[in-house]
Amino acid sequence: MLKARYFFKGQYKALKIATIGAVTAAFSSIMVQSAMGANFLPPEMITASGTTLMIAATGEVKATPDLATITAMTSAEGTTAANATADNAKKMTDLLANIRNAGISNDDIETRNINISPRYRYEQNKTPQRIGYQAQSSIQIRIHDLSRVGSILDKMVQANVEDLEGPNFSLSNSAKAEDEARLQAITTARSRADLYARSVGLRVKRIMMISEGQLVRPMPLRPMLMAAKSRTADSTPETPVISGQQTVTITVNVAFELG
Known part of the structure; x- marks a missing residue:
């Protein structure tokens, strides 16, 4: 040096x-x-x-994921906003009852969205005409026992939900x-x-x-889920769900x- x-x-x-x-x-x-x-x-x-x-x-x-989240939506239509809201509230109440009966506590249930919007009829060369209202609300639930995801999904479908998204699998920690x-x-x-x-x-x-x-x-894993409207209360067998593994990099x- x-x-x-x-x-x-x-x-x-x-x-x-x-x-x-x-x-x-x-x-x-x-x-x-x-x-x-x-x-x-x-x-x-x-x-x-x-x-x-x-x-x-x-x-x-x-x-291996240890948490699943599912988002469910109910909706109803009515000639007035009050009618649509009341009908949708009943649907959501039924859905929540099914979820709680499946063992999901209020700590793992979260309201995500509530929406009320007018409905219109559109005709060519005419001013849109309001014909009623639509009320929508959605919730997200968290499931910690992944072995129960399929049965809980079926419970939600039995409540005649309009739309389901999930399950999305993730790591709680x-x-x-x-x-x-x-x-x-x-x-x-x-x-x-x-x-x-x-x-x-x-x-x-x-x-x-x-x-x-x-x-x-x-990223949360989203296995393919059947269309909710095609399911009925006595459908069998239970919906199969597999969480797989995730990679942290x-x-x-x-x-x-x-x-």
Whole structure:
């Protein structure tokens, strides 16, 4: 290593110029990016006396969903807003009764939307004529025992709902899976750093920076569901539902100093 000293008023500053062999000169700044891409600090913003190696690594963990959500809607039409609302309220009351009888508590039932809108008749070259009103309301329920999703779906259909969306499967708490993915990503990054260092006759001296890049939470899974109107109260067998698995993905960006 060469040292050039500059003296000023009895003091000096040391400028260290790192040199490595001709073979490793081309690797003074190495950047490796995953296919998903990564954003790093520019090399000049990272202080290092040796070679800087930047790596993006991804960890993936599969987890079994433990929560299902279902959205159901009822609707009714009437000549007045009051009539439509009353009829729809009765339908929703019946639906809620079926859901509660299936063992779903109020803590897991949430009203999502209530809507009342006029209905019009449209004829060519005529002013639209209001002919009545439509009332709609929707709820979302959460099911923690996934083995009961099929039977609860059937209970909802028996209440003559107008529309069903779901079930959507998800993780009620994804923190554990995310931490496992982080550990996996860091382990992969360190393993790659050791490989690159050995390939150029160096070793990993220290980690200079770690940043979390891309966190990909699993999208809710939506198995195909039959049309609600085609079901009847005595339909058999019970609707089959399979939750499958979901993948939690995390990318970390790590800067290593080699020497």
